[in-house]
Structure formats: C-alpha cells, structure tokens
Amino acid sequence: MKNATSEYRLEMSGISKSFGVVSVLKDVNLKVKSGEIHALLGENGAGKSTLIKILSGVHQKDTGTVILDGEDITPKNTHEGQVLGINVVYQELSLVNDLSVAENIYLHKLGASKSWMNWKGLIQDAQELLDSLDFKIDASAKVKDLSIVQKQVVEIAKAISEDTKILVLDEPTTVFDPKDVKKLFQILFRLKEQGISIIYISHHLDEIFKIADTVTVLRDGVDTGSMPISKTDKDGVIHLMIGRELKDLYPKRDIKIGEVPIFQVKNLTAKETMVHDVSFNVKPGEVLGIAGLGGSGRTETAKLIFGADKKKSGTLILEGKEIKTNSPVDAAGYQIGFVSEDRKEEGVFLPLSIRRNISVTSFKSISSKLGFINVDNEYKKVLGLIEKLNIKTPNSEVNVKNLSGGNQQKVALAKWLSIDSKVIFIDEPTRGVDVGAKIEIYNLINEVAKKGVGVVVISSDMPEIMGISDRILVMHEGTIYGELQKEQFSEENILRYSIGEPLKQNN
C-alpha cells in the first residue's frame, strides 16, 4: 500500500487490540508528521502503552494498519521495529546493570558486528554521543553506578544511537528535576530539527504545552481527540482525558493538626549514605512535604528512619518515647510505614494477587495465634480497601502486574493503610500515575492524616508538594537546608533551598 503523497510520516489507523476478553484498543488512529513532537496523553490504562507496543513490535495488532513512510508495516518483534527505525524509551529502564554505559548504548550492535570488539572505538563513540546530549556521563562507567536520571539519559542515548525515524518517550521526565528536564527538551528540539518524529507520553501537562506540536488523547482505549497544541489548553486536554471537567486537583484540607509532634528526628546521620544531621518533626494530622533535587538524600532519609539503611548516630522519638529502628521489622513494629518510590522493585509483589499484596502487612489482625489466616476477614478487609481506594479491578484475585501504574500505586498504599500506622513515609506518591488516580491518592493521603497519622510525603513534583503539604522541608546535599511554611510556598523558594541558596529577603 504505497501512499507517498501523505503528509504524515506515520499513520496508525483503525488499530484494535484485545488481550483475551479485555479489549484494550478500539479503532484508534494516530497520525504523526515528520519532525514533530506529538504528545500522546491518557490516563493509566487508557491504552497508550499498548498502542506504542504495537508500533514497536512488542504486541501485534488485531485489526488496523500501520503505515510508515508509505510502507505498510507489521513488526513482529522489537528488533524488526528497530530495523524500521522505531525506537522506544520505556518508563521501566531496560539497561544491563553490570555492563558499561558504552556497551549498553551499543548493546544491539554487540552481537551483530564482527567477532572481535573494538572497545576503544565503542567507548569513544558512546562518549561523543553522551557529550552531544550535554549530560556529564562517563561512557566507561558501569550502569549500576549511575543515578536514576543518568540511567534515563543512557536509555535515550541508546535509542538515538540507531537510525531513528520515530522516537517514543514514555514518561521520560518522572525522575528528572527541572534543570534536567530543560536539557532533555533541548535534546528533543534538536532531534526534531533533524526530522525525527517524537511521540511523547507524559502526565505532566505543563511539559506537553512547552514542547508538543500536536496532541492525541486516548480514553478507555478510544482516541477522543487529536489536534494542534495551539488549538487547545490544559482544561481542554484534561476534559478529553477524563471526560469531565477538573476543578481541584489538590483537594481542600481542613484537618486539625496536633500541637505535640507525634514523631521527632534528631541529628540523624547515616553510615553509608550522605544523609547527615537531619532533624525534623511531624505532628499528628500533618502532611509534611520533603522536597529537594534528585540525589539530595530524600529517599535515603526515609529509608534510614525506616531501618532499611544503617544509621551512624541520631535519635528517633515516637510519641515522646525514644525508639530504635535497626531494621524495617522494627519500624513496622512501631507502626511506621514506608511506601517506596520504586513501586515495581520495592513496593508491590507483581506476580501475586491484590489480596496477597495487601494482606502482607496486616496478618496480625487477621490471623490466629498459630498464624492461621481468617480468610473471611481477609476478604472483607481487602475488598473494603479495594472499594475505598477505588482500585480498578474485576476482583481481588487479579495479579498486581496486570494493573495500571496508578492502581499498582494504590495497592502499595493499601498495604500500609490496612494497618494503623502512626507515621507513614510516602516516597513519590504519584510517579507515573494519571490525573484521575492522582486526585484519589491525594484524597487518601488527607484521609490518613485526618486519623491523626503523621504523613511525610517526598516528591519531585513541585505543584504536587505545594498542593498537598502543610509544611515543606527542602533537602540539599544530604541534610535539611530549609523549611517553608504554607505562606512561603513557591516554586522559586523550593528551588532556592534545593540548590543551597537563601530565600530572597522580601519574602
């Protein structure tokens, strides 16, 4: 099917796809011009990932056509997709930790070329590529020694190291701080000038309006609209995404915050990380935000308190009594909860059912002395939480790996909400979560705080942390650099503290 006159480089039309009985895509169209940045939006579970996976060859479409440069294509696997010039940077990093950056970037070529390696040339090429991206990364370093931001950059380098016509970026900036996001955008603009078509998936609408030329929105497996970005605005896009107007992303809070801190941290210093001299307190009913750049020690602080990392010195005081948390077991025993930022690796049990995921922390309340589980109580508890958290699933026996990111996050939260926590640390509560689920998670956080729990939220998302916190601590180089009261909240103030600058005087 030749169609050389088309103004589009890529035309996906009438794409449908079902997995078993579940229909994921219904007659979806996506048309991308060359040299444009095309935003693909939709809530989690709307079908974005599936559409991309059909394009790249991971999945095969049931019906419809995919035309690339006038050629009808049906890649049967990702390798065929890559040969055709379709490269995808997935949300989940796919790097080999024990290999060097250079080897990772050229991994696809390692097997294909000659039998002997030209290490020097390989590292040189990789270094040039990385330098051109303007991120300081050593091409000969092992990937496992990189930060998560650097890993993401390596992923992008890997994708554009090939002859790319279509570059797909799936939530590339979730781990980036604003400075890095800017750099990434510059890379994208350069690629765009080279005539590469970029499909950009993101939940950050601000980003979309900064860089995209065109936007296509999916909802429940159907495309609800596609238009030049200049013809719409945030509200318009949100309306297309969730099918309703969005008034308040950050729910109003009218919670009485206690006077006496429920939990105090004094001069906490880590043995193995850069966290040092951290002191703060959180009051019952309070949502305390911890902001800071990636690598400033926010997650490490939470893990230190939770007993997952080793402490060197410092005191923790819970309800007026000093406690020691040498392991997560101790912390959980004191009813301190921790929801990890790394949902898949540290948060949920992907191959297990929702029920088994949620009840893992709450066996004390649903089992007898000998450890026999009262299954009726378990179901009651789990089904109650599924309903309360609005986890979208046909039943409690669905494996968590089959849920969308937002629903997986709710399961991770449910694990700690199902027991009565006194303090709960939530690291990046809405990373990779769509707008609709975000609001539900914010409501949930408020509800937990209402019960008198001290909630500590770590987030890189500035509007989010300002929207939900009562008070914000900003970390810089391993310690708390400053504290912001509600009336001082602004992106500028957070950023100033993040980079170790004092606030402007007139504040």
Add this chain to the structure above:
Amino acid sequence: MALTLKQQLSAPGGILKFLVKYNTIFIFILLVIFSALISDVFFTSVNLSNLLKQVSGIGIISIGMLIVILTGGIDLSVGSMVALLAVTFAILVNIFALPLAILMTIVIGFGLGSISGYLVAYQKMAPFVATLALMTIARGLSFIYSKGSPVTFTTVGGQYMSNFANNSTLGIPNIAIVFFIIVICTMVMLRYNVFGRLIIAIGSNEEASRLSGIKVNKYKFLVYAISGALAATAAIIVASRTNLGSPNMGMAWELDAIAAVVIGGASLNGGKGTAINTLMGVLILGLIGNILNLLNVPSYPQQVVKGAIIIFAVLLQRFESK
C-alpha cells in the same frame, strides 16, 4: 472473589485456558489412562501400592524442596541428607526407644538444614553453593558413620517401624499416608497460614518483603531447616522400608525433587508453586518410571524419557504465563 469453575469454563477459550492452568493434573490423568491402556498389570492394587511406596520418600523431600524454591532458593543437600539421616536413624533405633529415635532423627535433620539456612539467610551465601557444600558434607558423613556399609535394624523398635513402612491401611501404604498428610499440611500452610504467605511473598519480591517489615532472614532460615526435617522424615521411611540405613541411599534424589517441583509448575525464581502441583509432579515422575518398568524398558532410556517429560511440562507452562 475467585471465579467459579463454571465461569472459567464458559469464558471464551475457557476450556483451553482451564487445561493449561491445570496442566499438571491433566498430564497426570493422561498418563494414568495411557498406562492403564498399555499394561494389564498397571491397575492392580499390588502395582499401585508399589508405585506409591516408591514415590513417598522422594515426594516428602520434594515438598521441602518446594518451600525452599518458593523463597527463590534451592536445596541440593536433600539427597545426601536422606543417606546421612537414614544411617543416623538406623544407629539410633538400635540404641534408643523408637519414638525417641524418630524424634532425634528429625531434630538432627532440622539442625543440618539450619546450617544451610544460616549460611543462606545470615551469611548471604548463594543457596546453590551453601547446599552444594552441605550435600558433599552429608554424603561424606554418612559413609564415615556407617563405615561404608549399611546399618541394619536389630531391635524390636526397628522391626515395628519396618512393619509399619511395608504395610497398608485401608489399602493405602502407610508411608504414602505420611506423605499425603505432609502434602495436605503444606497445602493448608501455603494457603491459610502466615508462614506460607510470607515465604511466597519473599520469593516473589525479597526487597518489597523487607520493606514491608517482614523478617526475611528468619523465614529464609526456616525453610532450609524444615527441608532438613522433611529429609529426615523421608530418611526414616526409606530406611524402614528396607530395614536398614545405607550411605548409598538418596543418590541424586535432589535432582528428582527439583524435577518434580518444576513439573508441578513452580518457578525457580520463587514466588510460584503449590503443594498439590508438586504432588502431581512427584506422581508423574513416579508413573513414568512405573510404566516403563512394566514395559521392561531398561533404566537408561527411562532417564531420557524423564528428561523429555520435564521439557514438555515446562513448555506447556509457558502458555499459562501468557
């Protein structure tokens, strides 16, 4: 709520899915039908009870292997442990009263397993390496304590045990009853007990388990110790069947146990597997041996067939995960 059988069958492609989901049971049923068709002797009570007697020992250590594999580990020491503990039991039963000898053997098995457990859980040694070392040590010790030759039961207690191991109750061999009880207990434990739930959680994501406040090390330690205790139980059974404990017992049983667990659909990465499916795996392996014996197939071709069945079973399971 879990789907009912009827719902599962009536969903599109339901019957196929059902077949794939319960593939081990179907392989087992197919093998039984096949065996019955090609051999007149198969469905005789003598043959069936022989079959059950043959698989009970390996079956019991397979259950231990299952719970170790569920945590993402492996226990290569069980075969040698059977030899060492069989010799131990034969020595003990000749000195002490029967219940005491049984208890002591099981406690020693638990203790030996604890060594692997300690090395894996607290010294962070790779399970393969730690249990490989224990495997050699146990086999060596069994030859040392037996002075290289079988230790025969000489007391009344030993005689009683031997009678028990070779007799049946209601047509079912006693030792198979012991095996089935262990299977049922494990089934209940994995489904309805916190211990079972937690070892599955650990196997499916150890880091998430740790961050959920689970005592990961304790449970990892315990599964090896329990595997040791089950090896002791198996050792008592096999020694009693033959009235002696020999250092040559349990040769390569660890491999058969792993095979049974894998045929039963468990994942060597941990987190997936059930007691009933492991039972099916054990019976399938036993059936193949049995029917090939009835057909007078020599033992070397038998090994080839066994291997082929393992490949076939695991290939079938790949449909399941899609």
